[in-house]
Amino acid sequence: MGTSFPNSKTLYLFSLLVLFIGSFSSPSKAFANESLTQCLINHSQPSHPITSAIYTPNKSSYSNVLQSYIRNLRFNTSDTPKPALILTALHESHVQAAIVCTQKLSVQMKIRSGGHDYEGISYVSISSPFFILDMFNLRLVDVDIEAETAWVQAGATLGEVYYGIGAKSKVHGFPAGVCPTLGVGGHFSGGGYGNMMRKYGLSVDNIVDARIINVNGEILDRESMGEDLFWAIRGGGGASFGVVLAYKINLVRVPETVTVFSVPRTWERNATEVVYKWEQVAPKLHEDLFIRLTMDVVNGTKAGEKTIRATFFALFLGDAQRLLSLMSNSFPELGLRSSDCIEMSWVESILFWTNFPIGTPANALLSRTPQVLTHLKRKSDYVKQIIPKDGLELIWRRMIELERPMLTFNPYGGKMGEIPATNTPFPHRAGNLWKIQYATNWDEDGDEAARHYIKLTRKLHRYMTPFVSKNPREAFLNYRHLDLGINHNGDESYEEGRVYGVKYFKGNFNRLVEIKTKVDPGNFFRNEQSIPVLPQ
Known part of the structure; x- marks a missing residue:
């Protein structure tokens, strides 16, 4: 049942590199700052001045700019490698200048738009010196x-x-x-x-x-x-x-009126039967209905005991009356009631799904401040066969032992099963019942806490091996995790890239490599899990 982590040595090396890079001397960084700053200025257009978009460590606002879009506190520590410079591009010409200068000076460029990369690779690097091209000002x-x-x-x-x-x-x-x-x-x-x-x-x-x-x-x-x-x-x-x-x-x-609901069931309240039924119907329900299933560990009814809570979180593109009729016919085991259903506009449903209180004005969507900012670890899987009831209960017992990691099942089917796997690089289409997200959050600072909670996440991921896709064990790029492998972008780049590439992209990986080799043969655009070029 267990799955080894063949990349544990690589991840250990990554940790050592992070500490090593963090100790780089300030003269080296100062040289990079000065050279890169001057190059950016020299290659900018007078009509679009670049100076105000450049932030170096000697600027008082540097730390605030760096930290503003760090969405995982694991990578907001004194030991986290820092960029030699941050360019908050104000115009497309600034991006062009950045590409010219980083190639000229052999400085690695990291590209950040929102900072939600789970492993921080849009703003942290194992290479030094590096700088961040921050895109947040280009937001039209x-x-x-x-x-x-x-x-x-x-x-x-x-x-x-x-x-x-x-x-x-x-x-x-x-x-x-x-x-x-x-x-x-x-x-x-x-x-x-x-x-x-x-x-x-x-x-x-x-x-x-x-x-x-x-x-x-x-x-x-x-x-x-x-x-x-x-x-x-x-x-x-x-x-x-x-x-x-x-x-x-x-x-x-979208219709003017959509309907949402959030219905919890605990293990004691028949969660096994309800979840087992969800497995059978969620990928086959009408395409207007999406029911996400989240499972976490909560306090039980008896003092000192833990139990599993399964929460069914839905968006229905229609009114409550039609939803209740559909649920009565397809998923009566949930016992959905009219009082569970809330009608609203589609935009309001986004706020509901993000746990804003009912009635929150739509302009809350414009806030760039996350509702929750914490330390986190994420992983992913795909499920192609229904998990039997006894399998569900084995998983839940393991979750209670580990306590902190959560599971989220996102159902496929509908349009997802109709689009060919080669239409885009994303290959996880027909044949998948649902996608799993493993989520562990913690508030404690420090490496010891991080190692502990990451280990818990890996244990649950390993325990799930019999129930998920195989050969390859598929993964979702937007749920990036470096456990799949790290690319050092050296002589072994293609071999290192293939390890994680076939899990993210399956057969599409080969076409991605061919395109990469054609448009960027020197592998300028690279990171710890980028698409490699073909070996020489």
């Missing part, structure tokens, strides 16, 4: 309701996208994540899923154009970049191929 959301499209810059948040759509229409939306502070750049380029994916697919299934700056500093759209590169940046991780400036998306139709 231009909605054209007549054409039912929108151009969205990479530095925008999903909340800004949803607010922009909702301000112009009550009957349009977009299928993407339910966390409003997610940055568009990373979310879209990794696939982008949300609670309308059974109806409309992923974010990448609804992208019709893009603007990207390539390794030569050229700004390309879909026509000029070609269909291969356009394919790659819709689910293959844009930061492996260039700097994505913006995506053009097709809006989707």
